[in-house]
Amino acid sequence: MTEEPETGPDLDGVVARLRDRVAERRRSGTYPPGLEEALEDHFRRVVAHRASPDFTGLRARLAALDGHSRFDAALIHSQSQRPGGEALHRAVSKVVARQTQGVLDQVQRYADAVREVLEGVAAAVEDPVHVHADLVEQLDAVLERLTTAQRRATAAEAALSELAARVERLEASSEPAP
Amino acid sequence: MSPRRFHQVLVSASPGDAVTNEALALRPVLRRLGESEIFARYYDPSLAGEVLPLDEYDRRAPAGAGGASDDVLVLHGSIGEPAVASFVAGRPERLVLRYHNISPSGPFVPYDPAFAALLDQGRAEIAALAPRVVLALADSTFNGTDLEAMGYGGVRVSPLVVDPSALCGLEPDPATAHHLATTVRGPVLLFVGQLLPHKRPDLLLQAFHVLATYLDPEAQLILVGPARLPGYRDAVQHLVHELSLPNAWITGAVTPEALAAFYRRADVFVTASEHEGFCVPVLEAMAFEVPVVARAAGAVPETVADAAVVLPVDGGPLLLAEAMRAAVHDEGLRVGLAARSRARLSHFDPARSAETFLGHLAELV
DSSP, rough: OOOOOOTTTOOOHHHHHHHHHOOOOHTTTTOOOHHEEEEEHHHHHHTTOOOOOOOOOOOOHHHHHHOOOOOOGSSSOOOSTTTTTHHHHHHHHHHHHHHHHHHHHHHHHHHHHHHHHHHHHHHHHHOOOOOOOOHHHHHHHHHHHHHHHHHHHHHHHHHHHHHHHHHHHHHHHHHHOO | OOOEEEEEEEEEEOOOOHHHHHHHHHHHHHTTBBBEEEEEEEEOGGGGGGGGEEGGHHHHHHOOOOOGGEEEEEEEESOOOOOHHHHHHHSSSEEEHHHHEOOOOOGTTTOOOOHHHHHHHHHHHHHHHHGEEEEEEEEHHHHHHHHTTTHHHHHHEEOOOTTTTTGSOOOHHHHHHHHHHHTTOOEEEEEOOOOOOOGOOHHHHHHHHHHHIIOTTEEEEEEEEEOHHHHHOOOOOOOOHHHHHEEEEEEEEEOOHHHHHHHHHHEEEOOOSOOOOSSSHHHHHHTTOOOEEEEEEHHHHHHHHTTTTEEEEOOHHHHHHHHHHHHHHHHHHHHHHHHHHHHHEEEEEHHHHHHHHHHHHHHTT
């Protein structure tokens, strides 16, 4: 791969030769079949249970909830299609103003409490440490054992192939010359 | 008569960050035209004084003689931030966009949807600024094309003001250098950059697994740089464990002195990144005469030119492993790349890049 110092390395040629080497090692079995896929599968498995879910929708809904969380008697409309109806509604609202405000206060307190609970729940599920660490660790341990077992199987297969090849060579060398 | 103002605005500023370094390098040059300060929405406390808080812009930088509309605001675009976008949108100064690229959000979605949304928002903010921008300066052709795709016209390419050799002048951190000299055996493959999904450290580790298992059992891989996403860092760390790679070392963020020690010890610099707006570390590696292996992603090919082994982006871990091995053991290749690296670095003289930047800006004055 060494090139003339005057011109420097032919980098396209270098890359082409690297590709050839990969192909050659695949053919010769240096690189076991499916090696790249296995490596990619490893990483996919590793990230699968570490990805964070998207909570932006939840936050948007909480923000929308905020927009409806203020209760006020002034927001109760008193318009009416009937003649004198609006005056009647205003009169009734004055009569029951104390009761209306009492109900609104109770609803407001309830809404504030619910909002607080929802904030707490959202924060808890968004927390990056909110993972089932015990399950993740168990899963990791199982995957590691599986990987080790796969490697042993591959090694055993290679050893068997090597033994078979040696037997064949022995047989060939022990055959009497014609 | 008060001088004109040429202030720079960043979303965030931190030591060692390429965008911050450029802003710091440009400040004395801009001061030749008029007043110039650096403002940032967020900044590392160690930069207090060098960088001013953005919310003090009006107090710290009163308008020049011709009024604010006669001044120039240089916005460094590299990530989204609503506060900065609304600040810029409301300013009367003529706006210059210095574009460093905003990473695509896709690779970040599984690990940090909020950060991914910030990236998308950043691109939307940059696109929305197009009618306001009087001069768009990209630091690579790749970034210029990206800006054009967002609706910008007349984009100029002005090289990043960077001194890739700056680390060479530092005294390497003694503890790191000692550890590397006494404990780390075998050829060292070094990656420098943030541990983020689009940098593909996972692919590097896969390639390193191939290298260490089938080609060079003594090889070492060192990944240097901060990890912003805990979920992704955990996944990468677990991959190291699962692939049984005791010779792979993820250091996290390091000081410039420690980084200098890593570069000095490195035999090869390697990156599998699939998106780069410029990629300063490849130039730093060249400054240390460390051969570079990279993939032809983003601005990498134009940054390294013919001074690195650049693999096709569809090249998988096997090809990357072969390239690592060649870059470690092929002396002819190493010598050839070192010679070309020296030539390539001459294109990134910080003084000349700053003058080029100033030349573009002078057209507005």
